Amino acid sequence: MDTSERIIPHEYLTFTLGNEEYGIDILKVQEIRGYDAVTRIANAPEFLKGVINLRGVIVPIVDMRIRFNLGTPHYDEFTVVIIMNVLNRVIGMVVDGVSDVVALEPEQIRPAPELGSALDTRYLTGLGTVNGQMLILMDIEKLLSSDEMQLMDSAA
Template sequence: MNSPETHEIAELVSDGSQFLAFRLGEEEYGLEILRVQEIKGYSKITPLPNTPHEIKGVMNLRGAVVPIIDLRTRLGMREAEYTVFTVIIVVTVGTKIVGLVVDAVSDVLNVEPEMVVPAPDLGAGVDVSFLTGIARTGDRLVSLLNIDRLVGNASEPAALTA
């Protein structure tokens, strides 16, 4: 339990933490609940020219212009049609507010430190640095995202500095 990855996981879930669980296709992911500002039904997004494919545009959130990132595209998954279950999770990333498009929100998970294992090393060609670990809850495996690394690694032209 002395590796840097294990130390980071221990800090993340030190006294048991809550994560918002959501789905992208058949995969389930979790975000620290304290980073979630709100969950909104999918609504109109204004596209921006000359932005990376995963940045769908911006939306007006009570007067603030918020960049919207499609997490499916950001994670290299196949695009899917948006449905009535598609939502935008509004999160804080540093001093920014960003919206993340996901297929559906599942529930809130209580994650104890012993439930989390480090993300597996899949070799040099596979980047798993955006995962803080994988939580085992019953028969489910939930990939816990490090939203700072995931969104911070996105191409950041004007869309993310809004």
Template structure:
């Protein structure tokens, strides 16, 4: 079974994805991995971590590490505005916040509507892509949260949290 099959459930012929924007592109992640969406809040910096780790937040007594999705994917940086959101995700029982430009909507995507990831872009961002689908609004890029961080980086996050 491929990564794409794991995220686009063939049994129902569709799956739900949360869409968000980064650098004028639309991305989508599996809705089952999204815990909640927060307005931008104060993020406490953590010294000695990679530059894409913004720091930590207190989420109802739990410490959650926040990652800048733009930096992590090698996109141009931008100061967050009022539309910016922190998407709290669960990957391998680890909660992590991902700072995105804006969260759009939940969409249904059928497996037959997903094309394999094209071999374009820089290696840093293309390794996170599961596939691409097109709609009236343009292209939507499906992201693998498991690939967002290497095993060593997940270990680092566990130590921060």
């Protein structure tokens, strides 16, 4: 466990998906905005809601609630999209709500056990505990670039 990224205390943006509390590296987050009407993309997987115009940039929007079967997705004025900058791409993720920004020391992070959550452990950095609450830390880069998300041309 000597990967250099673990030496620096990370700050995480926490958000909820269904009943679970998740966290992603705050440095990957570009902005947070409300859910707008999307332009649907034909023959795309169901969790890809479509694309939006973010100040002239066309950004795909994924809904992790659909992808990981976390509760029933509904879209209202409280639905939030986290716009992330991952691997030189801008991608939006629909979440039920954004909670907080927390700093976690490496010792506060435990490796994720199998069957810990709806997410495959491959895409988890680990589990954190904040005020007695469990936080599932996503490796968002790995997740979004994975083949099963179908967000990028596999040839690229």
